[in-house]
Amino acid sequence: MSKAVIVLENGQVFTGQAFGATGATLGEAVFCTAMTGYQETLTDPSYHRQIVVSTAPQIGNTGWNTEDSESRLGKRSEVRWVPGTTSDGTYEKWSADFIDRRDPGKIWVAGYVVRNPTRRVSNWRASSALEDELINQNVVSIAGVDTRALVRVLRDSGAMRAGIFSGDALGSVDEMVETVRSQPSMAGADLAAQVSTAEPYIVEAAGGTPRFKVAALDLGIKANTPRMLAARGVEVHVLPSNATYADVRAVGADGFFLSNGPGDPATADAAVALTSEVIDAGLPTFGICFGNQIMGRAFGRSTYKLKFGHRGINIPVMDTATGRVAITSQNHGFALEGEAGEEFDTDLGRARVSHVCANDGVVEGVELMSGKAFSVQYHPEAASGPHDAANLFDKFVNVMETSASEGARS
Numbered sequence: 001m002s003k004a005v006i007v008l009e010n011g012q013v014f015t016g017q018a019f020g021a022t023g024a025t026l027g028e029a030v031f032c033t034a035m036t037g038y039q040e041t042l043t044d045p046s047y048h049r050q051i052v053v054s055t056a057p058q059i060g061n062t063g064w065n066t067e068d069s070e071s072r073l074g075k076r077s078e079v080r081w082v083p084g085t086t087s088d089g090t091y092e093k094w095s096a097d098f099i100d101r102r103d104p105g106k107i108w109v110a111g112y113v114v115r116n117p118t119r120r121v122s123n124w125r126a127s128s129a130l131e132d133e134l135i136n137q138n139v140v141s142i143a144g145v146d147t148r149a150l151v152r153v154l155r156d157s158g159a160m161r162a163g164i165f166s167g168d169a170l171g172s173v174d175e176m177v178e179t180v181r182s183q184p185s186m187a188g189a190d191l192a193a194q195v196s197t198a199e200p201y202i203v204e205a206a207g208g209t210p211r212f213k214v215a216a217l218d219l220g221i222k223a224n225t226p227r228m229l230a231a232r233g234v235e236v237h238v239l240p241s242n243a244t245y246a247d248v249r250a251v252g253a254d255g256f257f258l259s260n261g262p263g264d265p266a267t268a269d270a271a272v273a274l275t276s277e278v279i280d281a282g283l284p285t286f287g288i289c290f291g292n293q294i295m296g297r298a299f300g301r302s303t304y305k306l307k308f309g310h311r312g313i314n315i316p317v318m319d320t321a322t323g324r325v326a327i328t329s330q331n332h333g334f335a336l337e338g339e340a341g342e343e344f345d346t347d348l349g350r351a352r353v354s355h356v357c358a359n360d361g362v363v364e365g366v367e368l369m370s371g372k373a374f375s376v377q378y379h380p381e382a383a384s385g386p387h388d389a390a391n392l393f394d395k396f397v398n399v400m401e402t403s404a405s406e407g408a409r410s
Helices: 037-042 130-134 147-157 172-182 223-231 244-249 269-281 289-298 389-410
Strands: 003-007 015-020 024-032 050-052 075-081 093-100 111-113 140-143 160-166 201-203 212-217 234-239 255-258 285-288 303-319 323-338 343-346 348-359 363-367 373-376
Touching: 003 140, 003 172, 015 111, 024 111, 024 147, 024 303, 024 323, 037 050, 050 147, 050 160, 093 289, 111 285, 140 160, 160 172, 160 373, 201 223, 212 223, 212 244, 212 389, 223 234, 223 389, 234 244, 244 269, 255 269, 255 289, 255 389, 269 285, 269 289, 285 289, 285 389, 289 303, 289 323, 289 343, 289 363, 323 363, 348 373
Parallel strands: 024 050, 050 111, 111 140, 212 234, 212 255, 255 285, 285 373
Antiparallel strands: 003 015, 003 160, 015 140, 024 160, 075 093, 201 234, 303 323, 303 348, 343 348, 348 363, 363 373
C-alpha cells in the first residue's frame, strides 16, 4: 500500500496508507463514534465537505450494498473542492458536477479515515467492498492511522480544516498545510443548496391511498425519512431547498417537514423565512437535525458552532417534560442556544426547549406549546439504529390528524 497522510490546519500530520482513491481531498475533520452503519454515514448528505474519522478500529467487514445508502432519491448537484493553484496564486474554488441521487450509494463525505480496514467482506447482502466503492466514486481516504490519537486532537482542539494527500498529491508539509488552510471554514458555509434535490419528486404512501400529504423541504434529506413517513400512509412531496410557500400550497400539503442537511444554519435565511410563513399559516411542522436549527431560528433563537459536535449512534437525549431518556443517532456540528425546559415567547406563539443532551446539556429539541410545530436535533429515522425515537413520526401524523379534525369542525 502506498503512503498517505492526513494534515490538520494546526500543522499536525498523521501518516497511514492510501485507502480508496489516491489524490487530494479537503474538508473539515470530524469524528463519528458509531460502531455500525458506516455506509449510512458515508452517504448522508449532512457530511458534505467533511472528512470523517471513524473511532471504531475495524471498518468494512459488511462491505457495500445497494439498499442501505441514504442518498438514493432525487437529482442534485455536487460541489467539491479541487486543490490546485490558479494563475493568481490562489486555490481552485468548489467545482460543480451534476449527479443523479437516484443512483444508489452516492458518497457525500469528502474523505474517510480508518484504523484497520477489513481484508475480506463477510455479509450476504454485500455487492462490493467498501474500498472498491471509495475508488469507484473517487473518494480519497486513508487507513492505518492512529485514530485514537487523531480523535484526541479533535476533542481537545475541536473540529478543524484538514486534507488527505496520497500519490502524486503528496508534497512538503508546509505546502500541504497551506493547501489545507486555504479552504473555507465550515462556519458561515451555505451548503444546503449544494445537496438539495434539483427537481421535486414524490415518495408514495404505502398501501395506496394516502392519509396525508407532506411537503418536505430537502436541505440534504436522508432516503429513510420519506420511507418512514410513507410507511405511516403519508405521501411525501420532496421540494428543493429554494421552494416557496406557493410551492408548499401547490402540493396541497397537510404538513410540512424540515430535513437534515450540511453547513451553518446561520446562512439558511430563506428556509427560516419559509418555515415562519408555514407555521404562521397553521400547517403542522416537524423538523430533524438541520431542520431543528431552522425551526429554532424561526422561533428567534440563535445558533453556534460546537467544539467537535455530536456524531454517533449512542447519544442520550432527555425529554425535559417527562425526564424520559432516548438513545439517539446524531450528526451535527452546530446547535441552538437555550436551556433545558426553557419557555419563551416567539412571533409564532409560546415555545419551549423540549429536549437536551444528557451528556452536555446541548439543546436537542424545540416546540410550540400549541403542539403544532416541533423539531429534534437527532435522527429518529436512523436506519442503522437506534430506534428509540421513531415514534416522533407517529406524533407528526397525530398532529396532522388533530389539525384536520379541527379544520373539519370549524
